[in-house]
Amino acid sequence: MKSTKPISLKQILIGSSVDFLNQEEMQCLSTQEGLPELISQLLYYKEEGKALYPQIYIFDDLDLVRKILGNSQICYIGKGKKNKDTMLKALKKCAPLTENGWVIYILRQEDAFEYGVLKAGGSIVSMSIAEALIERGSADAKAILVHQIAEKLIEVQGIKADTLLVSYSNNDAVSYSPLKNQIQFIETIVKNIKNELKDPARNFFKKIFLEVLQKGHGTLACVIDSNKHTLPHKLQDGIELKERINITKSIADLLEKKDLQANSVLEGHFSLITGMMESDGITVFTNNGQIAAYNVFVKNSKKQTSTTGGARSRAFLILSGMIKNGIESAYIQSQDGKIEFKDEK
Numbered sequence: 147m148k149s150t151k152p153i154s155l156k157q158i159l160i161g162s163s164v165d166f167l168n169q170e171e172m173q174c175l176s177t178q179e180g181l182p183e184l185i186s187q188l189l190y191y192k193e194e195g196k197a198l199y200p201q202i203y204i205f206d207d208l209d210l211v212r213k214i215l216g217n218s219q220i221c222y223i224g225k226g227k228k229n230k231d232t233m234l235k236a237l238k239k240c241a242p243l244t245e246n247g248w249v250i251y252i253l254r255q256e257d258a259f260e261y262g263v264l265k266a267g268g269s270i271v272s273m274s275i276a277e278a279l280i281e282r283g284s285a286d287a288k289a290i291l292v293h294q295i296a297e298k299l300i301e302v303q304g305i306k307a308d309t310l311l312v313s314y315s316n317n318d319a320v321s322y323s324p325l326k327n328q329i330q331f332i333e334t335i336v337k338n339i340k341n342e343l344k345d346p347a348r349n350f351f352k353k354i355f356l357e358v359l360q361k362g363h364g365t366l367a368c369v370i371d372s373n374k375h376t377l378p379h380k381l382q383d384g385i386e387l388k389e390r391i392n393i394t395k396s397i398a399d400l401l402e403k404k405d406l407q408a409n410s411v412l413e414g415h416f417s418l419i420t421g422m423m424e425s426d427g428i429t430v431f432t433n434n435g436q437i438a439a440y441n442v443f444v445k446n447s448k449k450q451t452s453t454t455g456g457a458r459s460r461a462f463l464i465l466s467g468m469i470k471n472g473i474e475s476a477y478i479q480s481q482d483g484k485i486e487f488k489d490e491k
Contacts, residue, residue: 156182162310169307172288174254177204180233181292185302185312187234188294193242199360200241201249203264203279205289208253214287215266215278221248223262228255236261249275269409270353270416271346271397280305296324296483297362327477327487328355334369334475334489338434339394346397347435350412354419359483363424364458367477368465372434377442378472380464384427384442391415391437428461433474462486 159182167173167181184202191198205211212218223239226232233252236259240250243263253260266275279289283305291303301323302310311323332351339347358365370378377386396415400408422440423429430439444464458478465476466488475489 156186159185159312162312163302166302166304166307166310170288170290170304171306172204172206172254172290172304176228176230176233176259177254180230181290181302183230183234184237184292185300187237188292188300189298189314191237191241191294197362198241198244199294200237200244201276201291201293202237202252203249203275203289203291204252204254205279205287206254207287208251208260210287211251211264211279211289214284215264215275217268217272218264218266220251221263222260225258225260228258232259232261268404269400270412271350271400273345273349274352276303277349294360295356296359297481299324299483301325324359324479324483324485325356327485328352328359328479330489331355331367331369331475331477331487334433335431336433336435337474338372343394343397343401343435346401347394350393350397350416351435354416354423357416357420358423359479359485361424362481362483363479364481365423365477365479366428366458366461366465367423367431368428368468368473369431369433369475370438370473372432372436377430377439378468380444380468380472381428381430381439381442383444384430384439386439387437390432391419393435393437428465 160178163178163181167178191200212220226235236250236252240261240263244250247267248263248265251262251264266278267273276291279287280291280303283289285305287305289305293301295301298314300312309323329352332348332355335351336344336347393415396412400412419437422437425441427440428442428444429437430442432438444461446460446464462476462478465473469476469488470490475487477487479485
């Protein structure tokens, strides 16, 4: 009679969580038990049938976090015993509130977990909470971020520890975050922006690309030289904007005026560009932060007629072949969150 060999994904997650918390110097039995549960719950997380992508921050010092974030808002929701059930309750109660920049926080206290939502940043171009607390964070803050960054892909980040990427897809093991390629592509969009505007522009585009990624839309994009006032011949089958969307000008207006109207203009651009990237075809950016065209299509050459893959993959190959010959970089994002990027390097 054949024996049964049980395989527990939960035990793998617990082991990885223990190692992660040790590296972060945030050892805690309750967090160790709750972290794998949060990871599992975030997969396909929905409330009332609506897919949600909440960011969950776990930390020990709320006052220090507020000091790091500067302009922040806190909404306390509840408190409970220091166990995994309270962590899951925090997700359940707070996830529906995480729209328009709000994130979940779980504050670890001596014998309890406090939870609620927080928001930081004065405008749409402000530095993200993830960048302030994690990417540029201080080891004194001891913060952890848990979130779903793409379909079937959960990321756990800390300040000291190696990032955990938990993939539930059928693809090969993910060796690094797809956001790495995304950020590299954004760097080509902001390359020729003035230094004083580069950071807010980078923040703005990061939020757009993350929005498209989390919605599960595939997309294609490329970057052209801003000095070229007409599109390359191969990119002329689409909708070329009569007046390019000038993000840097709108950002400069916001930083100068600091009023609601200027912020509203950028929020309008955000929705518009997101919609363009979710349309069929290619969105064309310039290397000084402008949007030149969208819904652009390219045709296969005779040499590429036998190329395998879908239409989007074939178009990406054509774009890749245009690098140094009309475009500076090419970007493809599949519906399952896989991202590829190519540039002149």
